[in-house]
Amino acid sequence: MKYKSVFDIIGPIMIGPSSSHTAGAARIGRVARSLFNREPKWAKVSFYGSFAQTYRGHGTDVAIIGGLLDYDTFDERIIDSIQLAKKNGMEIEFIKEEAIPNHPNTARVKIGDDHGELELVGISIGGGKIEITELDGFELRLSGNHPAILIVHNDKYGTIANVSNILAKYLINIGHMEVARKEVGKQALMTIEVDENIDHSVLAELEKLENIIRVKKIVD
Template sequence: METLGFADIVGPIMVGPSSSHTAGALRIARMARSLLAAAPARAEFTLYGSFAHTQSGHGTDKALVAGLLGLAPDDLGVRDSFERAHAAGLAFSFACDREAGVEHPNTVDARIVDAEGGVLEVRGVSVGGGAAVVTRIDGIDVNVTGEHTSVVVRQRDETGVLAHIAGCFSDCAVNIATTRMYRTRRGSDAFTVMELDGPVPAEAKAAIERHPAVRDVRIVPADGPAGQPAGGTDA
């Protein structure tokens, strides 16, 4: 018999009417923020499927902006995220594509420019119960859930890089729960995504970055559903 957690029955604590369209959308944007080198300055969101049909009706737009600001799903500031973004100098826009075929109905693409001029393109899906998955980063298919602390390493696909990353964590006594490497083709740009059982020591991150094939290292903190009563119903 499958064991159900509290969140499976009543959903997460959140601001908004829908754990899928509000809390899940916010978590996608929070993970995207973690992948930036600096604070977000401009964001363009394209909503697909159910996201495109509900948009402001279920607060998906406000939730996405709130996530980029780093707010939690239960932060009352989600309600006025647009005003907070304007005050912080974050520009944003939304487009809806109701015709494109996507694998999941709650899908969003985000193109984000950070304060240092870096550009990040992310696709995320809200999978229900307030949970979310980043499924694409800069054109490369990935799987980042945010349920555990995740390390996302952008690298050249070269022999020895994965061993180097694993060795850096071993040297710092950090246990690796899962490891996946994603690439478009052999020898091209790639991402290694590792889920860890604990936080990432600064010395481990610095050691990983010293490898010449490593371009950057981003930490996505564990941000799974709260497992507490929901503020609304799922959609």
Template sequence: MARTADYRSAFDVIGPIMVGPSSSHTAGAVRIGSAARTVLGTEPEKIHISYYESFAETHLGHGTDLAIIAGLLDFDPEDPRVKTSIEIAKEKGIDIEFVEETGTSIGDHPNTALVKLDAGDKHVEVLGNSIGGGTIKLRSIHINGACVVMNHTLPLIVLYGDSPIAEFNSCIARMFDLGVKVNEEIKSNYNDHHLIAIQLYKPIKLETYEALKKEYPNIEFANII
């Protein structure tokens, strides 16, 4: 069950305008897909989605498949194309696989999806919970073997690349200089590639985000909101 602290406004509790029967199984699923797409940074070529517990039992009837693919295609929850997202993805030649996992959720929540994506030489895995009202929590992010484990609602900034850790630390310090309100940093390293997830108290301003990307061109950024 979601805690009050997991919701940042009354709109998170009431839920969004959306296409579909359930904010958890539709709007939340769209946002899990959207988060994974944002981390990948482009349209996926291959999609593998594992469902756990409630998602595994009800994804067909509640339109979760359509919703999560819609997010991966960069559609909003209220976009009418949500209803035909799988057809659209297949027309684009995207390979899609859904798996109903048995046993206890690896995300410690009944509405859990593990999204695995491939595009070119980049492999991404995002584990997410849909906790109600269209709100999601991310539990882990993998990029090409590097992994950060968390238990956070959005917004999140994700940094990735093979630049020296000093450059990443400089980028984070610059965020503070620019007034970005950081709640927590989670860091990982794999094969000389750094992966850092930064939970924010509120979404970063677009002009600030673009300025950071320009100032640190050797770091890959993902702004998950």
């Protein structure tokens, strides 16, 4: 893996002993919160690999919950995040999984409330950087380090081109883009990382396109 700067090695400004186990975990939780767009009423977090072995000692548990509360990596409230979440009425369950993951620092986060649920798998790849590898059953690769939009759509001809045309119209540059689908002709997930935050008016225009089911934004 190549690092662009010394900060990629030592990690971000953070609370906790480990950029991988603490800062990365907080970012995984915060991406889940961003996608869910509200504080969940319950959270079930499964830890795999080294996360499962050391999550208490390295603060991975409080970091994940801190992210779900929308705390940044340097927020001192992360230390007390579990107590603060429970005070808000959040039910929390941690599960130590025995399965061997593809990456040692892997967490599956399932959250929800009376209005819906969300499930994602995230890995902490070092220096506080993360990748989201699964979202509600769709395989993807999302870094969480750039503004991004996730578009659930019908797997129909021309849908990707229509989305790209709107982004081009507003001079929005695409840094990374991929599409995942569970079955040909059914629902698909478009993941687009861009160079700048996208205005809500652009998201509204995307939502009006034919075959678009849902549009979600992640802000860096």
